[in-house]
Amino acid sequence: MKTFGKVESYDNNAGTGLITPEVEGKNLPFSRSAFSWEDKAAPSVGRRLSYEIAENNGVTSAIKLQHA
Helix, strand or coil: EEEEEEEEEEEEHHHHHHHEEECCCCCCCEEHEEECCCCCCCCCCCEEEEEEEEEEEEEEEEEEEEEE
């Protein structure tokens, strides 16, 4: 299910960030590998994105990030 949120933070050196859901919920981590756009350019803080939620080894994160 596609969810929407805004980029809370992004560390370009580490390639990781946090996204804040538009609807209730905790901030979710994401990594550069979750970008679904070709150039893999870092999203700016405050940028609205769509994403899906996945759990891997007990860690919930945002995946399949797309510009909204």
